[in-house]
Amino acid sequence: MLDALAVAASVRLGDALRVQGRLLEAEEVLRAAGPHPAVRNALGVVCKDAGRYADAATHYAAALVAATGPHPIAFDSRLVAAGPSLSAAAGPVPVVAGPVPVVAGPVPVVAGPVPVVAGPALVAADLVQVAADTRRVSADPRLVAAVQHNLAGLAHVQGRFADAEAPARAALAMHEQLHGSDSPEAAADAAVLGAVLLGLHRFAESEAALVRALTTWTRHARPDHHEVAGCLHALGVLHHLRGRPVVAAQLLGRALRLKTAVLGPGHHEIGTILNNLAATHALHRRTHAIRSHFHASRAATLSTRPGATSSSGRTPAAPSGKTLAAGRPVAVRRRLHLVRRREHTASSRAHDARSRTYAARAVTILTRTLGPEHPFTLRAGAR
Incomplete structure (x- = not known):
């Protein structure tokens, strides 16, 4: 069993490999780190990106049970800078296939064993109910907030937008309390909430959430940061669904250039933006x-x-x-x-x-x- 600092390093490495699209390597690194709650959360993100949604739900359930009671596992407060495992929602159906941002920010790693969830586990509505149960005692509010965020992303990629809204809002409220409303963590939640609301066709609310996320990321990072590109991608889809293909193509084009510069031309997120550009040009x-x-x-x-x-029998020139x-x-x-x-x-x-x-x-x-x-x-x- 790795110690807490080694686990923190493994989570950071696994998350970095996942962002690069090296999902198999990321899973190997995380599985070798042991059954810690933060590792299970990070594995859930990897499985979600790989399209293994049932596995992702099982990992999130294990992380959530370990972090919430009735007898929560204590976490090591020295590890508040251990690095995150926040996924983001895929862009809205039917246009988007790719994620909005993955956030960097402090999420502590929990040391100790994690109970294994048997059977079909806490999936779908059960997971959302556990995540929304504020009566549970949390030993690690940062981890709980991260799992809430990831549950929203998982429900979103499955097209369960109504189920995704509650955990997205809960994660946003928790991260605002923990880090402030102008924090990168809150911006990540706002981006996911914007994607969820877009899936529900609540366009005005979606645009407000996405613009908030974009403003925060622009202020905290460079204008060419890949999280900025994620927000531009989602806003491009928003304008596409509103029937504004000219604006949509401009935003998606900017997102494509920024993402390509950061991730390279062969990353799967590039494929999702290209797919949305194809839909926009079809419109x-x-x-x-x-x-x-x-x-x-x-x-x-x-x-x-x-x-x-x-009078000459010819149609005059325009x-x-x-x-x-x-x-x-x-x-x-x-x-x-x-x-x-x-x-x-x-x-x-x-x-x-x-x-x-x-x-x-x-x-x-x-x-x-x-x-x-x-x-x-x-x-x-x-x-």
Whole structure:
């Protein structure tokens, strides 16, 4: 059995390997550290990223039972800087497959044995109930807050948004009390809560939570920090779901550049952003296709009216300017509609090509990093 400081180092190393996408190595390091509550929490995060949601729930249950009573295991107060195991929610269904941020911050490691949860364990609603039971005595409030955060992330990736809201809010309240409302820990919870609310289509609340997280991370870290990129990613999805593909593509593009600089081009989080960019460009394509159809219909209608051609029998060239003023001659208005139809048709084809390219790259990266059967890979391949 490793001592408390060695366990803390193992948790930090395992979390670093997980962030790099080296999930098998991360799991090996953590399993070798022994059955400490903080290790079980960290293993839960690794299993969640690997798509093994039942295993993640079992690890979270063990960590939560050990940290909450009725006879909680005491933790070593010297280890308050041991490093976190905070996961984050995947971005909202049906667009997002990838996580918002993983946070750096102090979460102490608990020493001592952890009771093994038998059977199907405390999963789904049972886990949420245990996490929300404020009557339990907590020996390690930081660990409990981290598990609350991770339970929200687990429920989110499974599409159980209603179940995810309570632990997300509980984690935020606990981290605000422990570290302050402007802390990185609280920002991580705000980001997860924003993703959960986005899944519930409560867009105004979601945007407020995500902007809060982005503001805090920008203040505490560099503007090019990967947590900033995570917030931009989630906000891009928000604008996509609100039908704003131009803004969504800009935010997702910024997130892609920042994440690529930090994690490299082959990381699975890059695959999730590419998948969302593909969806955004597909929305762009549909928008331009609808506008092209509108202008084609208007041109066809005008072609049947008197004055659709000039006295020479030719359709006059369209004058400069973007307005289709009703006072213009019928032939000029028809010509303008035909020009706009061609423009939107060309834009629709360009966005379709980009969407297909991004989608293919996303599936390739997710298949290589997470495997063909991972839920994120299956979701991207089904687009």
